[in-house]
Amino acid sequence: MMVKEIERSGITVVHVANMTAVAQSIGSNRILKAYSIPAAMADMNETPEIQAKQRYQLMSRALEVLNTEIKEQTVFQ
Amino acid sequence: MKLEIGNFYVKDIVFGDKTSYKDGILTVNQKEAVEALNPEGNLKNVELYIVRPGEKTRILPIKEIVEARVRPDGRALFPGQTGQMALSGDGKIYALKNMAVTAVGVYAGNGDGMLDMDGPAAELTYFSEMMHLCFKAENTDDSENVYNPYKKNTYYRLGAQLLAEYIGKAVLGQEPQEWEIFDNTTEGAADLPRVAMVLQISAAFVKEPGFVCRLYGQDVINLVPTMLNANELLDGALCADTLFFASFKLYTYDYQNMPLIKELYAEHGKGLNFVGVFLDVNPAVADLKVRASDRIAVMAQMMKLDGAVVVNTGNGHSEIDFFTTIIKLEEAGVKCVGQCMESPGHGGGMQSKVMLDARADAIVSTGADHVVLNLPAMDKVIGEIDSVNHDGYPGAWAYDPEYGPSLHEDGSLVVDSLIIAGHDGNAGWSHKVCKSY
Amino acid sequence: MMKKVIMYLNQFYGGIGGEDKADYEPSLLEGVVGPSKALDDMLTAGTVTYTILCGDGYMASHTEEALEKIGRLLEGLEFDILAAGPAFMSGRYGVSCAEVCNYVHKRFKIPAVTCMFEENPGREMYPQSMYIMAGSKSGAGMRKDMPKMAAIIDKILKGEEILWAEAEGYFPRGFRWQIQLPKEQTAAKRTVAMLKKKLDGEPFETELPIDAEEMVPIAPPRDASKSRVAFVSTGGLVPIDNPDHIPSAASTRFGRYDLSGKDVLKSGEWKSVHGGYDQTYANEQPMLAMPLDAIRKLEAEGKIGYFHPWFYTTTGNQTNRVNSVRMAKEIVEYLKADDIDTVIFGSA
Numbered sequence: 001m002m003v004k005e006i007e008r009s010g011i012t013v014v015h016v017a018n019m020t021a022v023a024q025s026i027g028s029n030r031i032l033k034a035y036s037i038p039a040a041m042a043d044m045n046e047t048p049e050i051q052a053k054q055r056y057q058l059m060s061r062a063l064e065v066l067n068t069e070i071k072e073q074t075v076f077q
Numbered sequence: 078m079k080l081e082i083g084n085f086y087v088k089d090i091v092f093g094d095k096t097s098y099k100d101g102i103l104t105v106n107q108k109e110a111v112e113a114l115n116p117e118g119n120l121k122n123v124e125l126y127i128v129r130p131g132e133k134t135r136i137l138p139i140k141e142i143v144e145a146r147v148r149p150d151g152r153a154l155f156p157g158q159t160g161q162m163a164l165s166g167d168g169k170i171y172a173l174k175n176m177a178v179t180a181v182g183v184y185a186g187n188g189d190g191m192l193d194m195d196g197p198a199a200e201l202t203y204f205s206e207m208m209h210l211c212f213k214a215e216n217t218d219d220s221e222n223v224y225n226p227y228k229k230n231t232y233y234r235l236g237a238q239l240l241a242e243y244i245g246k247a248v249l250g251q252e253p254q255e256w257e258i259f260d261n262t263t264e265g266a267a268d269l270p271r272v273a274m275v276l277q278i279s280a281a282f283v284k285e286p287g288f289v290c291r292l293y294g295q296d297v298i299n300l301v302p303t304m305l306n307a308n309e310l311l312d313g314a315l316c317a318d319t320l321f322f323a324s325f326k327l328y329t330y331d332y333q334n335m336p337l338i339k340e341l342y343a344e345h346g347k348g349l350n351f352v353g354v355f356l357d358v359n360p361a362v363a364d365l366k367v368r369a370s371d372r373i374a375v376m377a378q379m380m381k382l383d384g385a386v387v388v389n390t391g392n393g394h395s396e397i398d399f400f401t402t403i404i405k406l407e408e409a410g411v412k413c414v415g416q417c418m419e420s421p422g423h424g425g426g427m428q429s430k431v432m433l434d435a436r437a438d439a440i441v442s443t444g445a446d447h448v449v450l451n452l453p454a455m456d457k458v459i460g461e462i463d464s465v466n467h468d469g470y471p472g473a474w475a476y477d478p479e480y481g482p483s484l485h486e487d488g489s490l491v492v493d494s495l496i497i498a499g500h501d502g503n504a505g506w507s508h509k510v511c512k513s514y
Numbered sequence: 515m516m517k518k519v520i521m522y523l524n525q526f527y528g529g530i531g532g533e534d535k536a537d538y539e540p541s542l543l544e545g546v547v548g549p550s551k552a553l554d555d556m557l558t559a560g561t562v563t564y565t566i567l568c569g570d571g572y573m574a575s576h577t578e579e580a581l582e583k584i585g586r587l588l589e590g591l592e593f594d595i596l597a598a599g600p601a602f603m604s605g606r607y608g609v610s611c612a613e614v615c616n617y618v619h620k621r622f623k624i625p626a627v628t629c630m631f632e633e634n635p636g637r638e639m640y641p642q643s644m645y646i647m648a649g650s651k652s653g654a655g656m657r658k659d660m661p662k663m664a665a666i667i668d669k670i671l672k673g674e675e676i677l678w679a680e681a682e683g684y685f686p687r688g689f690r691w692q693i694q695l696p697k698e699q700t701a702a703k704r705t706v707a708m709l710k711k712k713l714d715g716e717p718f719e720t721e722l723p724i725d726a727e728e729m730v731p732i733a734p735p736r737d738a739s740k741s742r743v744a745f746v747s748t749g750g751l752v753p754i755d756n757p758d759h760i761p762s763a764a765s766t767r768f769g770r771y772d773l774s775g776k777d778v779l780k781s782g783e784w785k786s787v788h789g790g791y792d793q794t795y796a797n798e799q800p801m802l803a804m805p806l807d808a809i810r811k812l813e814a815e816g817k818i819g820y821f822h823p824w825f826y827t828t829t830g831n832q833t834n835r836v837n838s839v840r841m842a843k844e845i846v847e848y849l850k851a852d853d854i855d856t857v858i859f860g861s862a
Contacts, residue, residue, distance in 0.1 A: 001835055002748065003859050004730050005842030011854060012733040012741075017861045018363045019394065021401050025434045027727040028859075036362050037394060037862045038791040039802040040749060048799070055805035059812055062858050063738040070732055270713045336702035348710050361791070384713045386705050393831070394791070394862075414709040416701055419722065420832060421690035426642065427764040428834040429690050435726040439712050441705045442721040445692040505702025508695045510721055512678030513686035 003028040014065045016040060016058065020075045031075045032065050034058065078167045079260040080308040083253030087176045090127045090208055098247040103173065105210065105244065113243035119232040120214035126459045128209040131195055133456040136211060138189035138464045139498050140230045141180040141237040141317060142204060142328040145173040147245030154242040155313040155329075157294025158235070165293075166308030171248050176208040177330050178244060180237035183215050185464040186228035187471060188288075190323020190498030198452050202499040203506045204330075211459050212240060224467050229287040230319045238316060238329065259308050259342055266350040270383035273352050274307070274337060275373055275402060277390045279318035279326065280358035281365070291316040297358070302372040304380075305354045307338045315356075321391050322471040324446045324500035325418050336505030337386060337416070352380055357387075357402055359395035366398055374405040382411045389417035390503045392446065396431040403437045414439040418446045418501040419511045423493075429511065443501050444509030447493055449480070454488030465490065472496025517560040517671040520588065521550040522598035522614045524607050528567035536571030540580055542587040543567055549660065553597060556664035559671040563593065566614070570606040573613065581617040588622065595667055596622075600629035600649045600659040601636060608636030616640035625670050629659045637685055642836060645676075645684045686723075688836050736856045738812075744822035744849055747860040748830025749803040750788025751779075751796060760828055762789030766837045768828035768845065773821075777810045788829045791862055804860065822854050830861050 003015045004027040015028035018040055023031045034040035041058055042051035065076045088101035096106045111123045128134050146154050148170050153160025182189070192204055199205035214233065221228045278290045278297065286296040292303075292315055305314060310332050317329045327335075338354070345351040355376055358369050377385065385406055389399035396417070403413045415437055419429040425445075465473035465483045472495030473483040480491045494500045501507060525531055525538045527548050543565040546554050554562040566584055573580045596618045598611035608630045615626035620643065629647035630636055637646055645666055649659040662683050669676060678693070679686040704721070711718040752760050758769040784800035786793040796803045804825060812818045826845050833841075849857070 001833075001838035002746070002830070002842040002845070005839050006746065006846055006849075006857055006859070007733050008730045009846045009850065010733055011846070011849065011857050012736045013857045013859050015859045015861065019397055019432075019862060020363060021366070021397055021404075022432045023861070025400070025432050025727060027729050029730070029732045033363065034860070038361070038793070039795040039799075040860055040862060041802050041805040041808075044795045044802065051799065051802070052807060055801060055808040056811055059805055059808040059858070060817070063812065063817060066741075066856055066858075067735045067737050069735050072732075073729065272709065272713075336700055337705060340700075340702040340706045344706055344710065349713065384709050386709055412709070412712045414705050414712060416705045417722070419690055419692075422764050422832065424764075425689035425691050426834050426836070427832045429722065431831060433724045435724045437722075437724060438720055439708050439718055440720045440722040440724075441701050441708060443701045445690065448692060502701060505700055505705065507701040508697045508699050509692050510695055510704075511690040511692050512680070513723065514676075514678050514689040514691050 001026050012066055014062045016062055024073060024075065029073050030065050030070060032062055033075060033077050078306045078308040079258065079262065080166055080312055081169045082257040083169060083171045084174050084255045084257065085171060085248045085251070085253055086174045087208065090176060090210055096247050098251065103247060110240060110243060114212055114236040114240035115214070116239070119217055120236060121217050123212055123214040126211040126213065128194055128211055128459060130206055130208065134194045134459060135191065135455040136179065136181055136209065136459045137191035137462070138182050138185035138460055138470070139179055139192060139323065140182050140189055140233040140319065142330040142498065143178045143237045143241040144330050144333045145176065145178050145241045145244035147171050147242060147249060149249060154245065155238050155294065155316055158291055158316055159238050159242050162293060165312040165314050166306050170312060171245060171253060173245060173248065176210060177204065178237050178241040179209040179211045180233040181211050181213040181460040182230065182233055183461045183464065184222050184228065185467050185470040187226045187322065188230065188319030188326065189470060191496045192498050193452060193455060195455070196453050198450055198497055201494065202497055203502065204499040210244065212236065213460055227283065227288065228319065231287065234316065234319060259311060261307065261345065261351060263346040266346040269346070269348065269350040271352050271381055272341065272349045272384045272386070273355055273377065273380065273382055274341060275355045275357050275385050275387040277357045277359060277388060277395060277398060278315065279321045279391060281360040282320060288318060288320045290318045300356065300358050302358060302369050302376070303356050304376055305356065307351065307354050310335065310354050311338060322495050323498045324472070324495045325390060325392060325503055327390055327504050328499070331504035337388065340505065341386065349384070352382070357398055359391050359398050361394060366401060369398060370401040370405040373402050374409045377406055377411050378409055384412045387413050387415045388503065389415065392420060393431060400432050400434050400437055404434060407436055414441060416441045416443060416503070416505070418443045418503060420446050421511065422447050423449055425514065442511045443503055443507035445511050446495055446501050450492050450494055452490045452492065462488070465492070470496070517594040518592055519557065519560045519562045519595050519597055519667065520564045520566065520591070520593045521553060521562050522566045522596065522611065523549055524610060525567065525569040528565065530567060536569040538567065538569030539572055540566060540568040540583045540587060549656065552660050553664055556661060557668055559668045560594065564591065568610065570610055573610040574606050577613055581613060584614060585617065585621050588618065593624065595624055595670060596626040597663060597667060598626065598628040600656065600663065601634060602649060602653055602655065603631040603634055603651045605635050608634035609639065612636035612639040615644035619643045627663055627667050629663050632685065641685070641687045647684050688834060738818050738856060739816055740819050741856040742820040742822065742852065742854045743818050743856045743858065744854045745804065745809065745858050745860065746826040746845060747804055748828055749796070749860050749862060750786045750829040751784055751800055751803040751827055752787055754783055754785050756787055760787055762787050762829060763831045765828045765833045768826055768841050770848065771825045771827065772823060773806065773825050774823045776806060778807045779804055788862065789831060822849065822852055824848065
């Protein structure tokens with residue numbers, strides 16, 4: 001619901017969440033699937049080095065999603 | 078399958094020389110009972126107590142509640158758990174009514190609850206309306222004798238199941254006072270709408286086995302949704318977890334007596350064709366949630382379901398499984414009614430569920446799982462009253478900025494209804510509902 | 515003893531005039547006029563002592579001044595409840611009633627009651643500050659609406675229990691409370707009965723009404739290298755001492771923390787207070803919730819044009835609509851002040 005209110009003001013938002021079903025249910029438009037509930041930004045079972053790479057890749061992907069034209073609510077992987 | 082449950086009504090429980098049942102009086106030999114529930118000595122200082130409705134008694138922390146039963150043909154009461162593996166759900170079983178067998182410990186964790194047998198909390202749960210044959214014991218596993226919310230309670234749970242089976246034997250050789258028949262082969266149902274119950278069980282959330290439900294004695298931590306005959310569920314196929322909170326969890330007693338199953342059976346062959354039970358799970362990873370809901374929808378299509386009752390028994394992200402399963406089933410053309418508790422919080426203003434989706438257009442509410450209760454002191458405590466000071470005991474607290482400590486010097490309590498065993502009545506018992514204000 | 519009621523009316527119902535008098539500034543009339551007389555006649559537990567009059571146009575164009583002026587007019591008066599409207603389908607009047615009820619409720623700590631048609635935009639502004647009775651679409655419904663307002667005002671003044679929305683006829687205010695039904699009405703019976711109705715195509719009524727989520731227009735795509743970017747999160751990551759006491763669930767507030775000069779978030783300096791998941795992972799590595807190192811790298815590479823120095827954070831689990839919307843609006847004010855046009859939003 002917060003995502004939607006921020007987007008209502010004209011700000012482009014990417015919602016990075018593992019629980020994409022919830023993100024869809026609360027009306028987020030650009031949704032990027034994250035790793036898990038307790039550790040959204042990297043795989044909690046990986047080494048710190050790999051996690052750092054995963055964070056960078058996920059945020060890079062988030063920037064791509066922000067720059068993607070969409071016609072309807074979309075879940076990106 | 079045809080399950081025939083022969084009921085023996087228990088008017089009172091007493092301790093005596095020989096474990097027996099006569100004229101409604103259950104007599105229990107304490108020494109034998111303790112040996113039966115603790116065969117390997119994994120519990121210590123085991124004591125038995127008899128508690129009746131209306132007595133000023135408080136029981137806590139409660140770890141498991143089981144109905145005392147026995148099979149006249151000698152199969153284990155909980156196949157794979159208390160004895161040899163065997164299929165359940167078919168044949169005759171005897172049950173002792175008006176009472177339960179209840180395991181009580183010292184240290185509390187996520188899965189533990191409390192019962193008052195008198196006063197305001199006694200009005201809130203059906204478990205306060207029956208007698209309890211309780212055992213209180215200490216755990217020999219010191220790793221569980223600490224303030225840690227994650228406790229496996231393995232031998233408490235098994236102990237209650239074993240004691241239930243031992244007590245059940247008291248009625249062997251006698252004729253039950255009534256029979257309940259559960260026969261899903263009834264003719265005349267074939268042309269009616271095909272309906273299943275989708276029951277969420279405690280199956281994941283933690284990484285390690287030992288906390289969740291057991292299906293034929295096996296931990297279900299990695300369970301992929303599966304299908305049971307409803308009779309198997311009524312007949313000991315599933316044993317309770319020790320992870321979901323006391324107010325909303327289903328105890329083994331609930332599975333054995335599930336009102337939703339009985340209600341669906343009551344309509345079987347009249348208004349619907351009750352085809353069985355699907356078990357739904359609650360993994361902490363989105364892909365596994367999707368996989369589980371997909372499996373349920375695929376099974377529903379293979380079973381040519383017209384309708385389903387979808388039951389939510391866990392809070393937090395388990396509510397996502399509840400909604401996604403309903404959505405997937407509705408998309409597959411299965412008309413669903415969900416049943417869930419709500420969590421609007423102490424102020425009533427929290428969003429009721431973690432996720433809400435308008436596609437779930439038919440929901441029955443079992444009430445609110447967070448209600449602040451001020452409870453008077455009781456004359457007698459069975460278990461350990463200090464457990465309410467243990468952090469991580471849902472519904473009780475050592476300190477709260479608004480309410481202070483749960484336990485007052487005079488023995489009275491301020492708690493959240495999360496601690497009341499069976500408060501939400503999610504097996505279908507609940508006569509509560511939330512309304513919009 | 516009779517309790518005291520003050521009523522708010524617009525210029526039209528207050529007898530000042532029509533649209534030509536819409537810029538009428540707030541005034542206080544001792545006694546009653548039009549609808550406030552009707553209300554006074556119907557009340558059994560209270561009497562309307564004063565009527566506030568204000569033009570709809572003035573309230574719409576000078577909201578803060580108008581409310582402040584009303585506050586000053588009421589200062590020192592004794593009263594137990596505020597009534598406003600009914601506003602029917604009139605959008606400006608409905609919004610005025612909601613603004614005045616909210617303001618007076620908060621400033622004078624008294625209950626407020628209004629009445630309007632369900633589609634009136636005033637209905638959803640401050641649902642928890644007042645009771646809004648479900649009213650008629652047009653002024654012809656005045657005779658139906660006024661008794662509804664009188665009934666609930668009498669109940670409130672007598673201190674009687676206010677039942678749920680449907681039973682009393684007000685719009686739900688965002689609260690859910692539990693009631694007990696007769697014992698035989700078990701959830702099992704209710705569930706199977708509802709399923710039979712649904713299967714038979716008969717009407718049924720859910721016990722947990724869920725509004726369909728309204729979608730907002732999709733904001734345009736933005737190239738982050740040319741954008742001003744901020745990070746907002748409901749993952750519950752806060753400084754280790756949780757200085758703003760962000761709660762573990764049902765949050766009503768957010769924290770705003772300075773990231774200037776930081777390239778990483780270190781274990782021991784941050785922790786998760788989110789009550790909906792196992793927090794140990796984020797406690798050991800806060801950047802599993804807020805990936806600052808990755809963002810700094812992208813910033814250094816020029817892939818993020820500008821990164822807002824503040825990080826906004828709260829817990830998302832079971833935070834209700836009213837609080838979510840309010841917190842988001844407050845955050846947007848901060849973001850707009852720094853010309854932010856792009857947000858990365860992290861959650862569980």
